[in-house]
Amino acid sequence: MSRRSAMWLVLGLTWVAMGFHVLFEPEMPRPWLLHTLMGPVARSVLWIVAGLLAASLAAFSGRGMPSWADRAAVFSLTIPPVIRATSYGIYLVQAIVPPNPPGDWSALSDFFLWLGLVLALWGVARWPDDKTKGPADDQLVG
Numbered sequence: 001m002s003r004r005s006a007m008w009l010v011l012g013l014t015w016v017a018m019g020f021h022v023l024f025e026p027e028m029p030r031p032w033l034l035h036t037l038m039g040p041v042a043r044s045v046l047w048i049v050a051g052l053l054a055a056s057l058a059a060f061s062g063r064g065m066p067s068w069a070d071r072a073a074v075f076s077l078t079i080p081p082v083i084r085a086t087s088y089g090i091y092l093v094q095a096i097v098p099p100n101p102p103g104d105w106s107a108l109s110d111f112f113l114w115l116g117l118v119l120a121l122w123g124v125a126r127w128p129d130d131k132t133k134g135p136a137d138d139q140l141v142g
Contacts, residue, residue, distance in 0.1 A: 001058070004127045008058035008073040011121070015051025015077065019044045032094055033107075035087035046083075050076040074125045078118060085114035 001009070026040035035043065054073040061069050088111035095105050 001061075002129050004070070004124060004129050005058040005061060007124050007127075008054045008070075008077065011077055012051040012053070012055025012058060012073070015047050015054065015080065017051075018080075019047030019049075019051060022047055030091075030104075033087055033091050035083050043080075047080050050080055070125075070129065074121065078121055081114045081117045081121070085111060085118055088114060 022040055023044035026043075027036055029036040038046075053076040057069045057073045088107045091104060092107040092111050095107065
């Protein structure tokens with residue numbers, strides 16, 4: 001498994017955990033915070049399906065993922081954080097543009113958190129896929 005595939009596997013499993021967290025500890029709906037209007041079950045399913053897709057593509061692709069599988073993993077991992085970043089971004093704009101009441105400045109940190117996660121995912125997607133023999137392969141007997 002390449003480093004990038006391993007990262008997709010770990011992040012996919014993390015997304016599954018986030019899905020269960022969203023299901024069992026739902027965020028209270030706030031007006032104009034768009035991702036909370038989906039409902040906790042829909043949000044949970046989104047996180048879990050995205051995580052399982054990325055993790056299964058990474059786990060069953062062998063050394064180095066085919067390009068279509070790699071793109072599918074990146075796309076599935078990116079959807080939930082993009083939804084959150086967009087939701088908090090819109091909420092933040094509403095705090096800046098008058099009349100101010102619907103938005104909230106607390107969205108600033110959440111917006112940058114989710115935007116940073118999306119940018120980090122895209123950064124990992126640019127890593128070279130090391131399909132060559134790794135150090136652990138030298139220690140295999142047989």
